[in-house]
Amino acid sequence: QQQQQYGGQQSGRRLNPDDMPSPLQVIEEDRRARTGEFLTAPRGALPPLATTKFVVRDGGNASPRFIRSTMYSVPSTPDMLKQTSVPFGLVLSPLAAPQAGEQPLYPGSTIADGPVRCNRCKAYMSPLMHFMDGGRRFECMLCHQMNETPAEYFCNMDSQGARADKYQRPELCLGAFEYIATPEYCRNKQLPKEPAFIFVFEMSQLMVQRGLISLLCQNMTQLLQHLPKDSLGGQSDTVSKLKVGFITYDSSVHFYKLLGQAPEMCVVCDKEEMFVPVPEGVLCDPNEAADNIAKLMDNIPQIFLGTKENSGVLGNAIQAGMSALKASGRTGKLFVFHSSLPQTEGPGKLKNREDRKLLGTEKEKSVLSPQSVFYNNLGQELVGVGCGVDLFVFNDGYVDLSTIGQVCRLTGGQVQKYSYFQREHDGPRLLQDLQRNISREIVFDAVMRVRTSTGVRAVDFYGHFFMANTQDLELAIMDSTKAVAVEVKHDDKLTEDEGVYIQTALLYTSVSGQRRLRIINLGLNTCTQMAELYKNCDLDTLMNFFGKMAMSKFMENSAKQVKEQLVSRTATVLACYRKNCASPSAAGQLILPELLKLLPLYVNCLARCEALSGGQDMSCDERALHIYHLSTCTIEASLVYYYPRLLPLINSNPDAQDVGIPTPVRTSYEKLRPDSAFLLENGLIMFLWIGSNVPSQWMNDVFNVNAPHQLDPTLSDLPVNDNPTSQRLRAIIDEVRSESMFHLRLFVVPQQGKHEVVLRSYLVEDKGVYGAPSYVDFLCHIHKEIRALMQ
Template identity: 30%
Template sequence: MGHAHTQSAFFSPASAAEPAANIGFPSSGGGSVPANAYPQPGQPAVQQQQQPQPQQPMAQMTSQFGQMGLNTPRPAHDTRTVNLVNLPLNPLELMTTMPPEINLPPTASFSQSPTRNADPSYQRSTLNAIPTTNTLLQKSKIPLALVLTPYRSLKPGDPEVPVVSDTVIARCRRCRTYINPYVTFIEGGQRWKCCMCNLSNEVPQLFDWDQEKNEAADRYARHELNSSVVEFVAPTEYMVRAPQPPIYVFVMDVSYSAISTGMVATAARTLLESLDRIPNADDRTKISLICVDSCLHFFTLPEGSSEPSMLVVGDLDDVFLPKPNDILVNLVEAKAGIENLLTRLNDMFVETNNTGNALGAGLQAAFKLISHVGGKVVALSATLPNLGPGALKNREDSKILGTTKESTLLQAQTSWYKTFAIECSRSQVSVDMWLFSSAYTDVATLSGLPRYTGGQTYYYPSFNAARSEDALKFAHEFGTVIADPICLEAVMRVRASRGVRMSAFHGNFFVRSTDLLSLPAVPMDQSYAIEIQIEDPITAPFVVFQTAVLHTTAFGERRIRVVTLALPTTSSISELYSSVDQVALATLLANKAVERSNQSKLEDARDAVHNKLVEILGTYKATMTNSGSGASPQLVAGDNMKFLPLLMLGLLKNTGLRHSTMIPADVRAYSQALLTTMPSQLLVPYLHPVFYSLHNMPKEKLIIRAPNAQCGTISDQGVVLPHPLPLTSERLERHGLFLIEDGQNIFLWVGRDAVNQLVLDVFDLPSYADLRSGKGTLPVLDNAFSQRVNAIIGKVREARRGPYYPHLYIVKEDGDPALRQWALSLLIEDRMETLPSYQQFVNKLKDSINDKSF
């Protein structure tokens, strides 16, 4: 969840869907009906569906671009203005267009490497041209901020981050900036001038020497002078102690609910199957398991023994470790005992009737166990913690949902978890929360632990492992997270050129000093947003932002990951507007909206989103158009900002912010946790879902390198996806099959007049009447259409960054009303309850702008 360092006015000016990865799938087999021809009832079975209308030129760049850099950049200073009233938006453009081009001076960098500036998946700015004065920034009403994902996962084809292993690290003596492609070499190459503060520094002696080959080296081939994202192996002066080993303590609820839902059995089995995948390159990894109900259950694994012993502690108020040794054990040395324990774990508690959950005491015990070293605590809880320290009460009250008091349910019930989290942060202990419950579990309070310790929250409402889909989702996500390469005892700092200052911070960390962020662990694909102020006029032609993350790797090395982004400066308001990165801006505004809803009311957050849009678009109209501040029948925006109102409408309709009397507090709190931690590549589809028509996929797809490939088959760029549709139910057809997904869930919508052949080919059922709504798994059948639909679903699941494995829901048009309404709520261009349609929203923005003077 968002954590802001400074108390600033909300949205103070001072203050894409990711390309899909290639996956394999069985090639299409034969089918009795052409796979692109499921007709309306009464039509001949083999009649060809009408071909889609010709796509826009932009659409020829489809989402089949698994590697970075294949997107279409926007030209720098593209000042095209569009009228959003009645303007049809092509969703493919949101998926494929890169941020506005960064138009640096030709001499900004001595390196011509294509990687000399940060890829937006690592670091991006809300503005790709920096105003030279704070007055200009204030005038534009665009908040200036960086959106960071320093440890993003790599898909097949993504370049690896280069590593500088010779421990020769050149840094500015004054501002401590790391040498990068934007410094200048002077005095015959003997010295270099810092791009941040202009201080002259000596080039290190061994900078031009290859220590492995023991010969002179070409300095201009060094990674740090050619790549904007680089990792240095740190020398001893970057360590206050030897690099810590990876340490994992699993604190597991074993109460009646945890056992009966199958959570314990699934977690134990997944952990057992994942032991060899846990990071342990140097055989130093340690592991421990603490089970909690109304007591604490410790397990000792003496050296040389494969038989674990259980030690039970009933004192919850003064937690102690019953034995100093053999509770935290080496993963390699005690592997046989760990495997034995995990194999038998569920059976140990299978007869329990204990409904207690002393989670807080279990967390304290885990902290005592590893606080001298640091590490990762993985807490799994299936019920509301109800005993000992950190005990919580069920405060769910459906009567206050949708009222001004609802925000109280999104604030922590007790300060215990934040206080404990800060103690953990000081000792380099990070906490992940895995929450499972069919009843209230207070996600809002429990997510505070990951928020301040650099962890992550995962939530599985109504989890029941008897449903294979529930067990598969949890096992996939749990296995992925514990196998991820872990970054430990990290600190992060962002430096910038003179005149620029970091002013507020959003994300899962603790602010240790004015600009030093403490992250006991850095999860893969977690995002952070940092607001920026311009303190003094900037005279330089460009500014540089550099993020440095000092951390310990899972294999025992101290390293510094450095991400450098250079952006030109401008004194032109039109250049400023044409440089807006609408995806970065939406990411920041989502963080700030969640923060606002927690500090005051949900209604205030929604109003702030609307008011900020009015402010930005009203100022744009007054500044960039002839109509100035007068009334106008148009709502104008720069072409590079045309999706911003739609993304913000998606935010207002997201479960994290939407006005509703039907959204449980836990579901809303978890949505807010996602909104403030997901990288932009995951956040965009969460705000603006993807909508495909499957029943009439064209036989030929107009894409650049696979002109004859069918949707759902494999081209040289992976599984070919259909063209995404606008998010409106007007596109639903009563005989059709549609897919809607937001990165967290996938809905397969089946129209009530779907022909029997389609139902047979996809679901292996004789007719629509035999189909059941709900969570499910599609069979893979021996026909082309089944294989293509399964390939598309597989592609959708694999393409997103992060560990998430979306559930698949079968939605019948006349089926379960609640499920139907949930699926339709993702079609954000439609009117929903009291919330406007997209065109109504645009007109409301236009009227608000006309009512004000800018």
């Protein structure tokens, strides 16, 4: 049964929210059915949900961690696809970390010129090449070109008609693998050097007085222990080969020579002059220069102890980092720690245009689009030299993330914000985030190209990168926590037996300085029956795609228009199913395709989320941060962002097994029981809600107070108490944090407390604070739209 019926609309009785399709149930059912091994064959195999724990076995298609499609059976005619209104999109996370039990990526075999490729479309040798003529020729499944097999790549065919060496060569039997690139694939045809991480500190009064600079300096040696090590085919380096460097800036920029007897500071930057002379020895091996780095980390807080400067020359500091990489012939990443709106005279100067009253109105673009092209131009220049930027912002006031964050957006980087930083509360969180950021898998100076079989083509791309032409995504950096969405256009008829093939090639420099190509192949089925599409689509991927697309489109049009289009598209998708695929039933009945039954819920969540609908209760910078998050996040992260997890913390059934994360309940205020406590999280923020009738023993065990009104309102973490209740609760919080991309800040919210209204805005099944419809109301609205389309 691929469809479900929901109530009679005309009956007049109030719909029970618990009868509406539930994401918790969908997640749980898939978990039960599909935990375990997933073999990526045959072509078009629908993977388990992103929320299910599965182990991938590569059967000739890439792992769904690297690539997912909104559909695994593509309608054979463009007309049919258009009629359904279901988008054909891909979500790519080419650096996604493998799970325990999964094979690493193996290196494919190359010939003297590098990997074997199709002469016409330049696709790489992979299971998409079909050998014939006794192995002398191969046909490219993407463009159907017949290619001569290079003599040095020739191999006889076996009795099954496959190359006899098929299982000895990763590129002939696996969906995902890597090629080690030849100098042809490198900048100036020279093999790259090891990349570098450069830490760039703004020396403003805020940064110094809040203890940020001393915190970073005191922990730097420890953080550098976590630099990523390269690995290939299961072989890992024993030490990281990345270089490191340090830059500080206030109204001028300072480099530090790390090689020699003692670290040496050089003040060099002339603000008007784009050319930055970089002294020798600024980038070094962190082990070789360990003593000097330790000395420098002792010195920096001393040198700037009494600073009176309020703002640093951000643009110049980033240019200086870029010049340091360029001067040493390396690519790399800048970790920029910054606190102010750049107001020093010079090209990167910005004005304070914060006006949160505009958020949520038609005029919001005037505060959400960049106010100057300086940071966009700088971003492009950075991509040109393979320098990515992650921005860590510690602001009390407006810093204009919409403008300065462009350097992150264009280079494949990200923005993180720690407003009103207090070392005691936010210090541990910052260090956790930094450690994760530093240690995760990352590549540099990357170019990504998506090739497809004839009849379809990649036309639009959403995420953080730069495009100089219509096909290549340039990413100064790319890491395991980022995803890119690709819109595929269907413009020619496809035959059912042929299928649709996609090959993504990511050319990059690894953390040890090796130039490689990561090849990610995916084969999809084609169908002549529309029902096949509805039986083979992936809603989680579709919603990540919709989110990224919305972030791009609402800056061109308006948030209101984008939301209206999403809603009407949802109705079209569902009406088309009802008309063409569902079994006959009463007109008053809402019929939803099984795999898309949560589409209305998630579209309502997307329409009301802070990235698309954030209003004047948030700052412009906060809104920008949400936009960056949804533009880059993975499928798992977008799901919890749309539909936050609500976890009951006091077990009503004490016999239940008390390990792991508790079973979530529907994200609605009705589920909050006054005699219990709940954790609510969306991957960016976490609330601990405490009911007014929570047992005083529980309060004592967890917080050392008797009642919620005695709680310290500034509490940002739980006291470490030695009793089972406290231990269990802290274990839950730790586990939730370990699953998120960031170390989530905890806010404790007593029932009826003044911050409860903030928490309520995340209870997405309820009516929203700014009039967003509840789940039930939205579903009724969609039902009405569907009925209108049916007539």
